[in-house]
Amino acid sequence: MAEGAHITSAFSHERPSFFEVLAQESLISTIRPALKHAIRVAAESRPERFGWLLRHFDEVYVGLHLLLEQQHLHKYCATFSEHFYNLQRHCPGSQSEQLPTPIFLKSLLFVVLIPYVKQKLDDYFENQRHLLNTYATNKNVPPLTKAFVAIYPYLHTTWEGAILAYQTAYLFKKSNHHSPFLHMSGARLINDLDTEPIEGQLLQPWDQLSGSEKVIHVIKKTSSVAAGCVTSGLSVGVFFVQFLDWWYSGETNHAPITALPVPDPPNKEDEDEDTFHFSVCPVCHRTRSNDTALSVSGYVFCYPCIYDYVREYKMCPVTKYPAQTDHLIKLYISET
Template sequence: MAEHGAHLTSAYSAEIPTIFEVLAQDSLMSIVRPAVKHAVRVLAENRPETFSWLLQYFDELYCLLDFTVQRYYLQKYGASFAENFYDLKRVPANSSSSRLPKTRQWTSLVCLVLIPYVKTKVDQMFEDLRHRYGPSGRISSGHHPAIRKFLQAFLAAYPYVHMTWEGACLWYQLAYMLGQGRFHSPFLHLSGTELRRLGEDDLPTQQDRKHVSWADARLAQRIGIITRKSLSAAAVTVSTSLSVGVFFLQFLEWWYSSDTNAPSLTALPIPDPPQNDYQGSSCICPLCARTRTNDTALSVSGYVFCYPCIHGYIQKHGCCPVTGFPARTDHMIKLYPPDS
């Protein structure tokens, strides 16, 4: 009896992936997104009249693409794309069943696609508000009082919410690594599923499928054979392309990590001093001609503007308003004077 129990325990442990496997599949999708975004950015900058909309709606388009891919893999393999890539599968928590029911597939989709999308948009909103109103978080009086209070509360509370979430993720990973938890992330816990390694029973088999030779098949059967083989070939092609594409996107992310395609700032000519009325003042914004707020320098030219002024101008015109040099929003540098 003890030997039988030890055998069951060792077999069960063999099914549970290690912390390195689960973290590897997590990092796979975290690498894919920035690599795809960089490829889209390069495409949009080279052909802005045709592909600029791809960068503008990237989050929504990527969410739709991610939803399509993850739904296909959850229905066919019972795992996400990254989990299947590392020979893992999802099983219902607190259940002896090895198949993933429809309800667990949809909850997994919500945790894999929808919640990360919402978190990305909230992070972007927080960063935009923090850069727009500075570290003090003082919202201008131009907003409705209720909206102003909400934004101020959001700026004050979100860093603690984000810290709590990251702490929870770390706690789940430590508990899983020490064998004290079945879930390595809160997302997996919320979906009600656990990760297991693929076994022999999960491999496709042809033994139970009725085989009909081409010579003995009728016309309708031949059409069915051609259709099945075509769909199978298409599925294998898509799956292989995704796997190869992952490595290609990882290479792109590494290759463009230093933004080698961006023009060197030292290669640009030194701009002439402006000939406007604000030339003699060091605290006037060249765009609004008023005292600057939230000082922001443009690295391609060195001129300093108000953050809302230069942010809106670059998004609309894509250049420095003083020198005309090509500029992007990532060329903006926030300045923090000593008296701030």
């Protein structure tokens, strides 16, 4: 049994576990929304200074991501998330301590640039689909746009299906690559083995140790085991929390904005004229301050009025469509 455990441990140091590769894949995806939120807060407080960062966030992010991954691939032969989980990219047959140039460049391509292009295509598809749904009878929509909106969901399904197929094969140990992009880069992931002596390892026979040396060895061994348990527990815990967040996200998300009907224009004959005046808030019926639009309906309110209303009632005060505070869009109206 001890021999089997030793063999299993040695194998796991060569080939990362399925949970390790999934955890490192999801790590970088959590950085993007966090950075975007920080930039949004800065842009809302100082739009004249930081507004351009939010308007060109995709380009700013891909530039920073490229610098980060280039540094880690050059220094550690691993991406940022792979190095965080003590993984390393290995080129079979290569004896160099650094990645060969072709594999280095292909790694940057598949880790940074391809996801950037995919993100831009996703955004373009959502925008064009929204336009087609809004102006379904518009004859001026280019045929190529209609073809793209019709074909892209199948391309996206193929993309996700290929990733799922590789992950399934890796889970059942039928493949050494958990991702088609890692496979195309020509590298594979291995554990970053540490050749230094393990802390707490017994360097002399137990019988030759003095009483104080035995006590020190037991303390070191206990500390080493405890540290390993804490590290493993944190890794598994982070992955489990992310899994639960993904599992329940589909049940808690509201319907997308494009699924809601277009609200009817305000009827001034039935309502007070001031209610729908271009400068009057429909909630407080006073001249608006800090103009904020609610994306589910298009109406503009005072920010304090609409924020408090949506937070309490979870809907638009005019159309009664379901809404969240994430649907609030701050407007910057020129004084000229």
